[in-house]
Amino acid sequence: MEPIKRLEVQKLIDQFANQELYLHLETTNGAYASHVNESFFSAGAYIRNAKVSYEHGKLAGDGPYRIGLKMEFGWIYAEGLTHFEVDELGRLLFAGHGYDGKLAVALELSKTPFE
Helix, strand or coil: CEEECHHHHHHHHHHHCCEEEEEEEEEECHHHHHCCCCCCCCCEEEEEEEEEEEEEEEECCCCCEEEEEECCCCCEEEEEECCEEEEECCCEEEECCCCCCCEEEEEEEEECCCC
């Protein structure tokens, strides 16, 4: 993965619009560390292989970035994104790494289901 480049990423988001896609969206603030410190409040979200189609998408911010995908009846939104790539399967992948380098958020779009 490489750091997000605004113009390149916006073009990629535009290319995926108005298609039936599979979505993977995951956030965590250290859910697997809560057993070490009982006072640590852990939260996260996970969805995989949800079928979506968005009318348009927007990259915003100065880094870390946020992406909003406007669907017919709502929005998909992820923030804290720092890196991206189009992998060998043509999937558009985004990741947000915290200051410690750990993954905090992932947003991934694919024309085929994730395995």
